[in-house]
Amino acid sequence: MQALPLVTLKRQYHRKAHQITINFRYNDTLIQLLRQKTEAKWSKTHCVWYVQNNPKNLKTIFGVFRGFATVDANEIFDKRLPVKKFPKKRIRQLSDANRTLLNNFYKYLKGKRYSDSTVHTYSQLVADFVEFYNNDTIENLNNRSVEHYIETIYVKRNYAINTQRQFISAMKLFVVFYRNSKINNLELQRPKKSRKLPNVLSDIEVIRLIQVTKNLKHRMVIALIYSSGLRISELINLRVADLEIDRRQIFIKNAKGKKDRYVSLAESILPLLKNYLMTYSPKSYLIEGQDGLAYSDSSIRKFLKHSCKLANIKKLVSPHTLRHSYATHLLEQGVNLRHIQELLGHARPETTMVYTHVARKDLLDIQSPLDKVVSQLKYVDKTEDKFLLSRKN
Numbered sequence: 001m002q003a004l005p006l007v008t009l010k011r012q013y014h015r016k017a018h019q020i021t022i023n024f025r026y027n028d029t030l031i032q033l034l035r036q037k038t039e040a041k042w043s044k045t046h047c048v049w050y051v052q053n054n055p056k057n058l059k060t061i062f063g064v065f066r067g068f069a070t071v072d073a074n075e076i077f078d079k080r081l082p083v084k085k086f087p088k089k090r091i092r093q094l095s096d097a098n099r100t101l102l103n104n105f106y107k108y109l110k111g112k113r114y115s116d117s118t119v120h121t122y123s124q125l126v127a128d129f130v131e132f133y134n135n136d137t138i139e140n141l142n143n144r145s146v147e148h149y150i151e152t153i154y155v156k157r158n159y160a161i162n163t164q165r166q167f168i169s170a171m172k173l174f175v176v177f178y179r180n181s182k183i184n185n186l187e188l189q190r191p192k193k194s195r196k197l198p199n200v201l202s203d204i205e206v207i208r209l210i211q212v213t214k215n216l217k218h219r220m221v222i223a224l225i226y227s228s229g230l231r232i233s234e235l236i237n238l239r240v241a242d243l244e245i246d247r248r249q250i251f252i253k254n255a256k257g258k259k260d261r262y263v264s265l266a267e268s269i270l271p272l273l274k275n276y277l278m279t280y281s282p283k284s285y286l287i288e289g290q291d292g293l294a295y296s297d298s299s300i301r302k303f304l305k306h307s308c309k310l311a312n313i314k315k316l317v318s319p320h321t322l323r324h325s326y327a328t329h330l331l332e333q334g335v336n337l338r339h340i341q342e343l344l345g346h347a348r349p350e351t352t353m354v355y356t357h358v359a360r361k362d363l364l365d366i367q368s369p370l371d372k373v374v375s376q377l378k379y380v381d382k383t384e385d386k387f388l389l390s391r392k393n
Contacts, residue, residue, distance in 0.1 A: 003070075004067075004068065004069050004070045005024055005025060005027050005030065005068075005069045005070070006024060006025075006069065006070050006072060007022060007023065007024045007030065007061075007065055007069045007070065007071045007072065008023040008024070008072045008075075009021070009022060009023070009058075009061065009071065009072065009073040009075065009076050010023060010075045010076070011053060011075060011076060012046070012048075012050065014043060014045075014046065014050060015290075017052060017053075018052070018053040019050040019051065019052060019053055020050065020051050020052070020053045020057060020058065020061070020076065021043075021046070021048045021049065021050045022034065022040060022048070022049040022050065022051070022061065023048060023049075024069065027069075029068060030065070030068065030069060033064050033065065033068060034049055034064070037060070037064045038051060038057070038060055038061065038064055039051055039052075039057065041290065044299065044303070058073070058076065092127060092131050093131060093134055094127075094130065094131055094134055095134060098130050098131075098134060098138070101130070101138065101178065102123065102126065102127050102130060104177075105123065105126060105174060105177055105178070106119065106123045108173075108177045109122055109123065109173070112173075113258075115256075117233075121166060121170070122166070122169070122170035122173060123170075125166060125167045125170040125171075126170050126171065126174050128153070129146075129149055129167070129171070132149055132152075132153070133145065133149075138178070138180070138181055139180045139181055139182070140181075140182065141181050141182065141183060142181070142182040142183055142184075143182075143183055143184055143187050143188065145183070146171060146183060146188065150164060150167070154167070161191050161192075161193065162193070164190075164191055165190045165191060165193065168188050168189070168190045168191075169190070171183070171188055172185055172188055175188070197354070198320075198321070198324035198328075198354060198355070199315055199316060199317070199318075199321050199324060200321070200324050200325050200328045201313070201315065201317065201321060201322070201325045203325075203329055205311065205313055206226055206322070206325060208311045208313075209222060209307055209308065209311045209313065209317075210222055210223055210226075211311075212307055212310040212311045213303075213307045213310075215303070216275065216276055216279055216280075217276065217280060217287065218303045218307065219272065220272060220273065220276045220287070221235065221287060221295075221300055221303075222304065222307065222322065223269050223272055224269065224273075225319055225322040225323060225326075226322040226323075226325060226326050227265075227266035227268070227269050227326070228250055228263040228264060228265065228266070228326070229263060229323050229326035229327060229330075229343055229344055230252070230263065230323065231255065231256065231319075231320070231323060231345075232297050232300060232319040232320065233255075233256070233297070234252050234255050235287065235300075235319075236285070236287060236294045236295050236296070236297060236300075237253075237254075237285075237294060238250070238252075238285065238286045238287065239253075239284060239285060239286060240277075240282055240283070240284065240285070240286050242286070243265070243273075243286065244265070245265065245270070245273075248264060248265045248266075248267065249262045249263070249264060249265055250262065250263050250264075250265050252345065255345050256345065257345070257347055259345060259347075261342070261343075261345045263343055264343070297319070300319055301318065301319065304317060304318070304319060305317070323344070324355070327340055327343075327344055327352070327355045328355050330343070331355050337349065337352055337353070340352055340355070
């Protein structure tokens, strides 16, 4: 008689709750039992099935696997529940008046209908500044106070220029909100923006990246970001209803700058898309996470990093790298810059112009002067006059 497969139950703290992890060698029958008869979920982080630790679920597991597997639950009964210790959240040292002021500034930003990301970032940046001068009166702060803060915090700690620019932008709004300080809005100058060229993958690298990604959902994410040039925020907020497959279009609603736009849906991605829709049957969000909620951007960054490792891509790759690659490859194909601007949803053409610095279409046609000289010397009749770069002197 063939021995039954072994299923080992363990305890683990995951997603801020005590879970039972269900461990066994790959077995299609056991996986189908879990999917159909239990509430177990698959953790991509720990590569294990898990279900909430309670007597009801434990009883269900024993009942489901009866006759199909041998269940070892010694660790469940023998050990105490693991204690998860979270790092203590730092509490800002603020006076009651400053705390009220910052809360009102937060409401002010929300009232201006800035995005949640902008509201959070600007609130935190201004809160750091107010905490730095917590023992001083806000009314007495001036532009020199802002400069001193930048010199002490941003320069000494070598913060990125873009972070400093965000801080100045936040302070400009704060000064408009709170007019009792001596800070002059017009005199606040942002440092010049650094001109770093975007990191771009070759078309071969993109294909290799998709090929090594075995998980269907992960492959769908990578292919969709690249083929349509989506921002990661646009992808995770994309709804099934936003797909217009017959028209080969995707409707991007309320994107950056609160703008709607249409992007093209690649013909080559349709078989992958239909396979994904049939397999996962998403109800609301196209890329669903736990409990039908939006997929997290951190999960995308994590599996993208893993796929890059499998594809032997040494470059620093983020989801936005795929968007940069999309724009650059379109430019190299001869697509008009104005059309690319529309597809990417850029407000200003200057933003799109950066891709002209990395596109190789015209630059590759320019012959190096060294190549020209060497090619001319190849036609010299006399052997002794011929020139070779590889010759050893």
